[in-house]
Amino acid sequence: MSIITKLCALPGLYRGLSEQNIALDPIRQFQRWYKFAKRAGSYWPNSVCLSTATPDGKPSARLMLLKGCDERGFVIYTNYESRKARELEANPHAALTFHWVELIRQVRIEGRVERASAAESNAYFQSRPRGSRIGAWASQQSAVLGSRAEFEQTCREYDTKFKGGAVPLPPFWGGYRVVPEVVEFWQGRPFRLHDRFRYTRTDAGWKIERLAP
Numbered sequence: 001m002s003i004i005t006k007l008c009a010l011p012g013l014y015r016g017l018s019e020q021n022i023a024l025d026p027i028r029q030f031q032r033w034y035k036f037a038k039r040a041g042s043y044w045p046n047s048v049c050l051s052t053a054t055p056d057g058k059p060s061a062r063l064m065l066l067k068g069c070d071e072r073g074f075v076i077y078t079n080y081e082s083r084k085a086r087e088l089e090a091n092p093h094a095a096l097t098f099h100w101v102e103l104i105r106q107v108r109i110e111g112r113v114e115r116a117s118a119a120e121s122n123a124y125f126q127s128r129p130r131g132s133r134i135g136a137w138a139s140q141q142s143a144v145l146g147s148r149a150e151f152e153q154t155c156r157e158y159d160t161k162f163k164g165g166a167v168p169l170p171p172f173w174g175g176y177r178v179v180p181e182v183v184e185f186w187q188g189r190p191f192r193l194h195d196r197f198r199y200t201r202t203d204a205g206w207k208i209e210r211l212a213p
Contacts, residue, residue, distance in 0.1 A: 022185070029183075030183070030185075040103060045100065046067070049061050049063055050063075075175050077125075078175075109178060109184075111178045196212070
């Protein structure tokens with residue numbers, strides 16, 4: 001049985017979204033869909049496209065992995081000296097896009113960006129495999145490399161430096177939290193008659209609107 005056939009049998013998937021079955025809070029609605037994507041066997045359900053822009057409006061985008069989601073927002077981790085980080089520091093607004101192709105679902109998030117605390121960043125960093133922690137020290141992310149061998153040599157040097165001990169959090173590495181201001185949920189429907197709901201943060205709470213497909 002194909003994955004699409006299996007997914008078609010899951011209750012509610014192709015009935016779409018309605019005003020009666022969405023959560024009043026977008027974080028709660030996202031967590032529902034994210035949990036569903038994991039249960040359905042979606043490949044890398046936490047894969048997300050992070051879009052940033054320079055102060056003069058030149059955009060860039062890249063795929064990353066979501067590492068946290070709660071009432072405060074959505075957390076990703078990176079090198080603070082990378083291109084994405086430089087753009088976020090100069091223009092602290094970003095967009096996230098999740099696409100669960102097997103489920104014909106998409107979530108778009110726009111919001112301001114803030115750094116995660118050092119404690120949060122360290123807790124996540126220490127949960128990573130040792131090789132990934134060594135790589136974070138060795139990589140001058142987004143900088144030009146002379147060769148692969150050059151990078152591998154740097155990895156070996158840091159592996160030796162921290163041999164037999166803990167690998168500490170680099171001072172140039174940590175998390176960013178996207179604090180949502182607008183969140184849109186997109187559910188595919190037959191004949192492209194999709195369901196779209198947009199949540200917009202207001203002083204009184206979240207305003208929910210249905211959008212044309």
